[in-house]
Amino acid sequence: MSVALLDLPRPSMSVEGFSRDIGRRGFLVGSGAAALLAGCGAPAAAPGPAAPAGGGFPLTVTHSRGTTAIPAEPRRIACVGYSDQDPFLALGLRPVAVTDWYGDYPFATWPWAQDELGDAQPVVLNRGEFTGTPNYKFEELAKLGPDLIVGLYTGMDESQFGKLSQIAPTVAPPAGFPEFGAPWQEYTRLAGRVLGKLDRAEELIAGVDAKLAAARDANPQFAGRTAVVAERLEPGLTFVRSPRDQRSQLLAGLGFVIPPEIGELSGDKDGIEISDERMKLLDRDVLLWNIGFNPEARPEIEKSPLYPGLDVVRAGRSVFVADPLVSAAWTWGTVLSLPTVIDAIATQLAAVLPR
Numbered sequence: 001m002s003v004a005l006l007d008l009p010r011p012s013m014s015v016e017g018f019s020r021d022i023g024r025r026g027f028l029v030g031s032g033a034a035a036l037l038a039g040c041g042a043p044a045a046a047p048g049p050a051a052p053a054g055g056g057f058p059l060t061v062t063h064s065r066g067t068t069a070i071p072a073e074p075r076r077i078a079c080v081g082y083s084d085q086d087p088f089l090a091l092g093l094r095p096v097a098v099t100d101w102y103g104d105y106p107f108a109t110w111p112w113a114q115d116e117l118g119d120a121q122p123v124v125l126n127r128g129e130f131t132g133t134p135n136y137k138f139e140e141l142a143k144l145g146p147d148l149i150v151g152l153y154t155g156m157d158e159s160q161f162g163k164l165s166q167i168a169p170t171v172a173p174p175a176g177f178p179e180f181g182a183p184w185q186e187y188t189r190l191a192g193r194v195l196g197k198l199d200r201a202e203e204l205i206a207g208v209d210a211k212l213a214a215a216r217d218a219n220p221q222f223a224g225r226t227a228v229v230a231e232r233l234e235p236g237l238t239f240v241r242s243p244r245d246q247r248s249q250l251l252a253g254l255g256f257v258i259p260p261e262i263g264e265l266s267g268d269k270d271g272i273e274i275s276d277e278r279m280k281l282l283d284r285d286v287l288l289w290n291i292g293f294n295p296e297a298r299p300e301i302e303k304s305p306l307y308p309g310l311d312v313v314r315a316g317r318s319v320f321v322a323d324p325l326v327s328a329a330w331t332w333g334t335v336l337s338l339p340t341v342i343d344a345i346a347t348q349l350a351a352v353l354p355r
Contacts, residue, residue, distance in 0.1 A: 061193045065161040065172035073196065074148035078141055080125065080134070080164070081154035081173070085109060086334035087191035088150075089116035090204050097123040097144055099154075102293075103328060112329060112340045136160055142167045150194060152187045155179045178268055181244060188335045208338050212253045215346040221355050222255035226284040228262065232297035236276050236304075242266035246333030247290060254346060259284060279306040286349060287318045292327020317352040321345065 058071045078097035079085050085098040085108065094117065100108045108124045109117045123144060125137050134154050141149065141164070149170040156164075156172045164170040174182040174190050185205050192201025216222065229241035229248050241248045243258035244266070252258055261281075265272050274281055287310070291297045298320055301307060312318050321327050329341035 056196055059193075059196060061171055061190065062175055063172040063190065064175045064177075065156065065158065065170075068165075068169050068171050070148060070169060070194065072147075074194065076145065076147045077194075078125075078144055078146035078149045078168070080136055080141075080149060080151040080156075083332050083334050083337075084150060084152045084154075084187075084191075085117075085122070086113055086332065086336040087152065087188045087201075088195075089113050090188070090335050091191055091195055091197050091200055092116075093195055094118070094120035095122050096146060097125055097141065099125045100127045100129070110328060110332070110337065111325065113336045116336065134160070136164060138163055138167065148194065150191070152182075152190060153180060178244075180270070183249065184246060184333050184335060184338065204335050208335055208342075211339055211342050212250075215342050216253065216255050219254065219346055219350050219353075219355070221353050222349065225256055225286060225353065226259050227251045227256035227286040227288060228259065228282050228284045229288050229290060230282055231290045232294060232301055233273065235300055238274050238276070238279070238282070238301075239271050240266075240274055240281065241271045241290075242269065245270045247288075247330055250330060250333070250338070250341070250345060251288070254342075254349070256286065276304045276306060279304060279310065283310045283312050285312065285317065286353065287312045288345075288349075289318070289320045290327055290330065291320055291322050292324040293331075295322045295324075298322065319348050319352055321348065 057073050058069060060067050060069050074093075076096045077088060077093060079088060079095045080097075080099050082099055082101040085095055088095055089109075090113075098108045103110055105111070107117060107120070107122050108127070123140075125140060126135055129135060134151075134156065146168045149164050149168050151164070151171070152173055154173060161170060161172055171190070171194055173179070174186040176182075177186065188201050188205055189198065192198040227248075229245070229251065231239045231241070233239050240262055241258075243249075243252070243260070243263040248258045262272070289298070289301065291301075307313060310318070321330065323344070326341050326344045329337040330345065
């Protein structure tokens, strides 16, 4: 898979400032999904009242803040979640507004979604203002006149939901999961329910699952091996992703086991911070460093006193995912981004764990 190197940080922020700004929130908001990828037993949240599988309006959808009635097929959807444009674009809906996360791409849309975006030019909310905490632009949203506001991959408290609902009917994140914690399948399904296209959403999910299964079947040596995902926040400090996080989920979908100890230490969070003195926690069959947002971190990691002595390092199974596009697609973890990353990650892992 050929992937071009891309300039990830925003023009107004250095790589160092960018990584520190987002790191403690869990890199790029963090997600920590509550279940493994489908194909590995991902349970679906109980949807409650939902759109008919084949469409049909009016309809009612259930989400984390209750239920929302959608009287007619929405055509002017404003997306206030950080990666919401991907499932909607995959389902054929081009939002009138999207929320900027990171990457500095036109219309806040990464290369894996540009074909679906086509010539649409959505308004970009929060351009260059990412802080890890949702900052809804109520006045700007109101001026856009949306017929529906949707926030899938975001946090949304009752007050925010109430204010957004005064502008237009609003759909909050999927019910039954922690903040930023639903599996990618549930974001896709909720988008499908909103549009009355649940059947199509399930088809898209099945397509990604099939690609994941093919990579897993091609690499039976992955099955049952332990793996840890780590990100460097700053010198001397590492963020270890919990089993619920979407980056860990991808590895689980390939057959790896995320150590339960990591999940226990993480609690209901998407990971834990550890100092270099605790680096032994990273010593598993495979260690993956997600450093595409900060490739300069590698030499600093390798200079850590305990790092060279880890068994996983001495065995040559410490893997650096440094390509910005691969790293970003892995981090976004959407129905559109995952096909970009599955083969790339599997290839890197197969290089250190040959059949």
